[in-house]
Amino acid sequence: MAKTSSSPKKPTRSSQRNKTTMSKPKYEEVTDVSHEEESTQVSRGEDSTQVSQEEESTQVSRGGKRKNNSASGASKSKRSRPELGSKTSPFKSKSEDVGVLGGNESGSKTTPSKLKVTRQAVNGNEDEKQDARLIGEPVPDEEARRRWPKRYQGEQKQVVSKNSKDENDSEIIQARRHYTQAEVDGRVLYNLYDDAHVKAEEGQDYYICKIVEMFEAVDGTLYFTAQWFYRARDTVMKKLGHLIDKKRVFFSEIRDDNPLDCLVEKLIIAKVSLNVDLEAKKKMIPCCDYYCDMLYLLPYSSFINLPPEDKTNCSEASSTISTDDVNSVNEEKSQYEEASQASNNKKSQVTLLDLYSGCGAMSTGLCLGANMAGLKLETRWAVDLNKYGCESLKWNHPETEVRNESAEDFLALLKEWERLCVLFSLLKSENLEKQSFNPFRTEDDGDDDDNEEDDTEGDVFEVEKILAICYGDPKKKGERGLHFQVRWKNYGLEEDTWEPLEGMGDCQECLKDFVTRGFNSKILPLPGDVDVICGGPPCQGISGFNRFRNKENPLQDEKNKQLKVFMEIVEYLKPKFVLMENVVDIVKFAEGFLGRYALSQLIHLNYQVRMGMMAAGAYGLPQFRMRVFLWGARPTEKLPQYPLPTHDVVVRGVIPLEFEMNTVAYDEGQKVELETKLLLEDAIADLPAVGNYEHQDEMDYDKDPQTEFQRFIRLRKEEMPGSSPKAKPAKHLLYDHRPLELNVDDYQRVCQIPKKKGANFRDLPGVLVRDDNKVEWDPSVERVYLKSGKPLVPDYAMSFIGGSSSKPFARLWWDETVPTVVTRAEPHNQAILHPEQDRVLSVRENARLQGFPDYYKLFGPVKERYIQVGNAVAVPVARALGYALGLAYQGVPSDEPLMKLPPKFPNIIERISSESSEDNS
Numbered sequence: 001m002a003k004t005s006s007s008p009k010k011p012t013r014s015s016q017r018n019k020t021t022m023s024k025p026k027y028e029e030v031t032d033v034s035h036e037e038e039s040t041q042v043s044r045g046e047d048s049t050q051v052s053q054e055e056e057s058t059q060v061s062r063g064g065k066r067k068n069n070s071a072s073g074a075s076k077s078k079r080s081r082p083e084l085g086s087k088t089s090p091f092k093s094k095s096e097d098v099g100v101l102g103g104n105e106s107g108s109k110t111t112p113s114k115l116k117v118t119r120q121a122v123n124g125n126e127d128e129k130q131d132a133r134l135i136g137e138p139v140p141d142e143e144a145r146r147r148w149p150k151r152y153q154g155e156q157k158q159v160v161s162k163n164s165k166d167e168n169d170s171e172i173i174q175a176r177r178h179y180t181q182a183e184v185d186g187r188v189l190y191n192l193y194d195d196a197h198v199k200a201e202e203g204q205d206y207y208i209c210k211i212v213e214m215f216e217a218v219d220g221t222l223y224f225t226a227q228w229f230y231r232a233r234d235t236v237m238k239k240l241g242h243l244i245d246k247k248r249v250f251f252s253e254i255r256d257d258n259p260l261d262c263l264v265e266k267l268i269i270a271k272v273s274l275n276v277d278l279e280a281k282k283k284m285i286p287c288c289d290y291y292c293d294m295l296y297l298l299p300y301s302s303f304i305n306l307p308p309e310d311k312t313n314c315s316e317a318s319s320t321i322s323t324d325d326v327n328s329v330n331e332e333k334s335q336y337e338e339a340s341q342a343s344n345n346k347k348s349q350v351t352l353l354d355l356y357s358g359c360g361a362m363s364t365g366l367c368l369g370a371n372m373a374g375l376k377l378e379t380r381w382a383v384d385l386n387k388y389g390c391e392s393l394k395w396n397h398p399e400t401e402v403r404n405e406s407a408e409d410f411l412a413l414l415k416e417w418e419r420l421c422v423l424f425s426l427l428k429s430e431n432l433e434k435q436s437f438n439p440f441r442t443e444d445d446g447d448d449d450d451n452e453e454d455d456t457e458g459d460v461f462e463v464e465k466i467l468a469i470c471y472g473d474p475k476k477k478g479e480r481g482l483h484f485q486v487r488w489k490n491y492g493l494e495e496d497t498w499e500p501l502e503g504m505g506d507c508q509e510c511l512k513d514f515v516t517r518g519f520n521s522k523i524l525p526l527p528g529d530v531d532v533i534c535g536g537p538p539c540q541g542i543s544g545f546n547r548f549r550n551k552e553n554p555l556q557d558e559k560n561k562q563l564k565v566f567m568e569i570v571e572y573l574k575p576k577f578v579l580m581e582n583v584v585d586i587v588k589f590a591e592g593f594l595g596r597y598a599l600s601q602l603i604h605l606n607y608q609v610r611m612g613m614m615a616a617g618a619y620g621l622p623q624f625r626m627r628v629f630l631w632g633a634r635p636t637e638k639l640p641q642y643p644l645p646t647h648d649v650v651v652r653g654v655i656p657l658e659f660e661m662n663t664v665a666y667d668e669g670q671k672v673e674l675e676t677k678l679l680l681e682d683a684i685a686d687l688p689a690v691g692n693y694e695h696q697d698e699m700d701y702d703k704d705p706q707t708e709f710q711r712f713i714r715l716r717k718e719e720m721p722g723s724s725p726k727a728k729p730a731k732h733l734l735y736d737h738r739p740l741e742l743n744v745d746d747y748q749r750v751c752q753i754p755k756k757k758g759a760n761f762r763d764l765p766g767v768l769v770r771d772d773n774k775v776e777w778d779p780s781v782e783r784v785y786l787k788s789g790k791p792l793v794p795d796y797a798m799s800f801i802g803g804s805s806s807k808p809f810a811r812l813w814w815d816e817t818v819p820t821v822v823t824r825a826e827p828h829n830q831a832i833l834h835p836e837q838d839r840v841l842s843v844r845e846n847a848r849l850q851g852f853p854d855y856y857k858l859f860g861p862v863k864e865r866y867i868q869v870g871n872a873v874a875v876p877v878a879r880a881l882g883y884a885l886g887l888a889y890q891g892v893p894s895d896e897p898l899m900k901l902p903p904k905f906p907n908i909i910e911r912i913s914s915e916s917s918e919d920n921s
Helices: 139-147 240-241 278-287 323-330 336-344 361-374 387-396 407-423 446-457 501-519 561-572 589-604 657-664 679-682 708-713 746-753 797-801 845-849 863-869 873-890 914-920
Strands: 075-078 120-123 133-135 175-179 181-184 188-191 195-200 206-217 222-231 249-258 263-267 269-271 290-297 302-305 350-355 378-383 401-404 463-472 481-488 497-502 531-534 579-584 608-615 628-632 765-768 775-777 831-832
Touching: 133 206, 133 222, 139 175, 188 206, 188 263, 206 249, 206 797, 222 290, 240 302, 240 589, 350 361, 350 561, 361 378, 361 531, 361 579, 361 873, 378 387, 378 608, 378 873, 387 401, 387 863, 407 463, 407 501, 407 561, 463 501, 481 501, 497 501, 497 863, 579 589, 579 873, 589 628, 589 657, 608 657, 628 873, 679 708, 679 845, 775 797, 845 863
Parallel strands: 249 290, 269 290, 350 378, 350 531, 378 401, 531 579
Antiparallel strands: 075 120, 133 181, 175 206, 181 188, 195 206, 195 263, 206 222, 222 249, 290 302, 302 608, 463 481, 481 497, 579 628, 608 628, 765 775
């Protein structure tokens, strides 16, 4: 059946769900932090306490007692909270089935939307005299007008209309003159660009600011402009801010005007290099009130390197930490880090570790995209507990060291591996002393003679070689630890066994040979060996199917502990880049506890961070599938951007209001030309017809591709843009085009579902649909039974969601999309039937909805293959992120959070890959 489509529409506002247009709410933000910035803001006097917690993206802590250092106590500063724009749904469209994720022709804006964020000053007692004055000579009039031109536009305060196009949609106080010094309380002298505490509401800690402007208004009122620092708890981290050092603050680009007598006391805020380890920072902290090493930006909850000195105006006088101190600390690196850095400079390949890899979709997409950007990225290691996923990944990526084990066992193994490398003098480390690690030492060393007599009584086996290493309990005896797979001399592979390290004392040469070979071939990564870590740690504890979710502290739930393990592996291996993926529930459940935890942990580890949400359908798939992606980058690297959408998409679901600014989308109202949204027919209509009982794992195509998507998805591995030049030509076969085999009863039910749009169990005899869209039994029709004696219409279909659901045994149709590809294919409570064939969608059809190339073969029972596909990151999304990673890794300059992909990405004619560099070598 031919599908219907229409061109993308201009974004409009609507509060209805299931519309097809996404764009961003507006906010305001000062975007230049230099002292030349002429624009400041004064908020309009709203009471910040009236803003609900869900509408905040930053929050002022209510803790701490307020000292009164002001002689009069007449004024206090009041920092209002961010306004996230309209409270209506972010999904907007003019039609029910066509829309875009916003629009911007150039993709050049720094922020995706505009949020008004101010802190305001109010006078507590108008009658009390201000105990503050501006002193010294005023700034020459010509210079003042040049530096702050918007302060000198009229005799009165200027109010910019709400409808004005001026980017500072607020009141601009007009100045009579500017100064560079002020005196408050008759004793405290402040200079321009000093750091200071500022009065806050009763019961709150003082605010922290840099004084970036001092002036007398035309009405004689004395003001200073504050550029604010944020404590961790005042940022998106909120209550998870306790994980961050209390003396660590984050500079922002938010500025406000406040009465001069709101200043409380001068501060020393040290500007510290982010590229300093935590222990070194502790040595530097005692000589300052606070220290600052990052800039906090509201768009995409970004924490990035501080801008250059001339933009932050952190003068040498404001910091007691010298550049020499920082340099000396930077030199305090372990020998393995130095060796790793030297090897990184020489290696031609960039290495990736895929944690919780499943069948490898995320790393596959990342490598394809990075290679298209000119970066030779290769998945060197992968770890997953599902053995079938590991089989699939290994078949498709034979070059990858795939480990079928838990992430915590993998981390324990890495630590033991480093100790072994030190033991055999392959690695030098100041942290691991060779003498402290003797795995062969036993408590019974004094009984050697007795042991030798005992050894002669049994058979003696000789180790031929060691084959593998693991940490855990491979013998299933309850004895966890380091084990080696041993090949015994004069015995075949069927006699191979796993032996504990403690029992290897008599074959240390074999052990040394294995460790040396493994060290040289990098069978396991050491700290500094991994350039990129990606992964989606499972968090089943927040699933809506879990009735006993821990809302107070989700990390105490055993089902959520993998998030901590992921961060521990990052901390140990210290990669240059981190990309973590997860479901949207991590920013919805328990006020976004797990999402805030992940972000705060990376910040704690001195990573630059930003968080965004991307919809798979916006990158050319017939499903919506919104997911959270968290970027992390070392201070020495460029923080990767988020690629803007390339396709129109049918929007489904609800985004958490507090995090709607994190949606990767074009700004509301921007013009954009997107590719037409993909529908089911575009993705799967060319595949051969198969039945419920299809058992072939491989087959030939029986018709030519009909759409651009189908032509692209059919490409062989060696033809795929971004594929490795090592890929060998392979036979053009279609893999995994077989459905879950339904039982006889379900198959008979499916055969009676009409082949038309919207068909489902309600079309079966005996079902009535009431005016309220709920079902009931038709009393005039006798209930129909199957040959097995079970009813044609099962009771669970009638009662599902109180009888209001039409999903049981529902057919998809050619002009539709799916909300998300799931891990199970049973038709009992979801629409998964093929439009025109009596079966559920096949494994390959689901794989196409996820963007897997047809050459990507899966292993395991059919049910397991559905699980692998349903748990995967959509390949087009990973590919787009990989392209952004490739640009960032190569230092392509851009501090903006969003980027625009090349036209027709990824199906471009001229491939950009690392092949050309190899050809020239």
